[in-house]
Amino acid sequence: MDTGIRGYSVEENPLTEEERGRIEETVGKKRASSFIRQRERGRVSFHHRGTGQDRPLDYAEESSGTQALLALGTVIMGLLERGGTLVVDEIDTSLHTLLSGSLISLFKDPENNPHGAQLIFTSHDTSLLGRVHGREVLTEDEIWLTEKDTEGATSLFPMSSYESAGEENRDRRYLVGRYGAVPFVDEDLLIRALRPRTDALENDGSGEESPMRKGRSQGRRPGPRREHAKVLILGEGETEREYFTGLRRHFKELSAGAPVGQGHVPEPVSVEIAARTAASLIVKEALDRRSEGYSEIWAVFDTEGENVHQLRARVRDTKCSNAEATVRTAVSHPAFEVWLLFHHLNPGALSGCHQPKDAERLLRKTVPQWAKGQVRRGKTGTAFSDFGSGLNRARTRAASTRVDHYDGRPWSDVHQVVDAIERQYREGSG
Structure with a gap:
């Protein structure tokens, strides 16, 4: 060094x-x-x-990097000579990845660490998940991930709880959300927060459009605009309808700033049970209803016994006019219950859910009052209140499990439907 x-x-x-x-x-x-x-x-x-x-x-x-290396390096040298445990918060602070990776590797070499000294550290440097100097810095059982929920509580879980993909690029897979434990960034909220400042910079106070804004708008022709754009969600049964109905109520209350019935937010989302529960028939119904005035139609179904790629290709290849709705699919494997489980459990806890019955059994264990296909009338049934507090966690976890090919692990695309519903109510309240 x-x-x-x-x-x-x-x-x-x-x-x-x-x-x-x-x-x-x-x-x-x-x-x-x-x-x-x-x-x-x-x-x-x-x-x-x-x-x-x-x-x-x-x-x-001295530079902050040199100070960090001198301070940490001298402590590590002494610890390797006598043994013990060192706890470091953000070991990568002011250090290059190659330096922090080399310091970590000292503890993994028995010749350098004859007394079994232990290093426990936190880091935001995702490169440490991969290879440094051509060798693996950490094994999967040495990597633990943290995830904070909406109430501020942090959970800790090992990367080894996920099925290994062999010689995978772990740092890249982490950044795309494969393992969860990534921050949920609301880009729409950031844009809205910056908009007042942007508007002030673009307005010269004369009441006329500024050159900056005028230059952006010249030559742009407005596209077709639906005054009452709506989203239609087609699900397989009462579980899906009850969940999405509760989700719709949740976003309506947030956007209206008042309980349902007291606000003035239009109802932009419809939730229905499809006429037939087979995924291929749900997709067919969604395509057949393109001209009913909706802006988006979501076909929500499971993978059981279905060729998901064929159904998605059918939707993707269907040409729609400007007056017709865009049809999208939201798939869960092996069942919609996987999406519900993500509100309470990390993806690693669902590794045994290979069949719909496995997911249903785990959901009943996790939420004892849940009952498949039933609306909450008494003590049992589906109720959004059992899942609402974990909504943002579910979105992050589902995004981390999204795959382009079936590989046997539980996954869900339903977070995309949640994004669409939230977007409709935000636009309606804006």
Whole structure:
């Protein structure tokens, strides 16, 4: 690790009796000893290679990266010599990935770590999930991920709880959400927060459109606009209808700022049970209803016994006019219950859900009052209130499991329907 430092020197700074006496008078005899030790501590200078001669720099003048390496490196060297445990928060702070990766690797080499010293650290450097200097920095059982819920509680789970993909690019898979534990960024909210500032910059106070805004709008012709754009959701049964009806009520209350019935937000989302429950027939019904005035139609179904790729290709290849709705699919494997489980459990906890019955059994264990195909009338049935508090967690977890090909692991696309519903109510309230 070449820092450019060739050596160091310590300049002693002893205090006179008079100076010691003044310190005691100022801070008192009990506190004076620590002040005196601090003042008498030698001034350390590090000597760097220069043109023709070495150039000294005080520790405070060193870069933050060099300071971090010196501070952490000396502690690690001592720990490797005697053993013990070191806990470091954000080990990558001010350090290059190659440096932090090398420091971590010291603990994994028995020759360098004969006493079994242990390093526990946190990091936001996703490169440490992959390879550094051509070798793996951490194994899957050494990597633990953290995820914070909407109430501020943080859960901790190992990467080894996910099925291994062999020589996979773990850092890239993490960044696309494959393992969860990624922040949920509401880009629409960020844009709305910045919009007032942008509008102020673009308005010159004359009441006329500014050159900046005018330049962007020239030559742009407005497209077709639906005054009452609506989303239709076609599901397989009462479980789906009850969940999406409750979700619709949830977003309506948020956007209206008042309980349902007291606000003035239009109803832009319809939820229906499809006439037939087979996925192919749900897709057919969605395509047949394109001209009913909706802007989007979502076909929500499971993968059981269905060729999902063929159905998606059928939807994708269907040509729609501007006056017709866009048809989309939201699929869950092996069942819609996987989406409900994501409100409460991390994807790794669903590894045993290979069949719909497996997911249903785990959901009943997790939410005892849930009952398949039943609306909550008494003590059992489906109710959105059993899942609403975990909605954002479910969206993040579902996004992390989305796959382009079936590989046997539970997954769900339903978070895309949630995004569509939320978007409709935001636009309606804006």
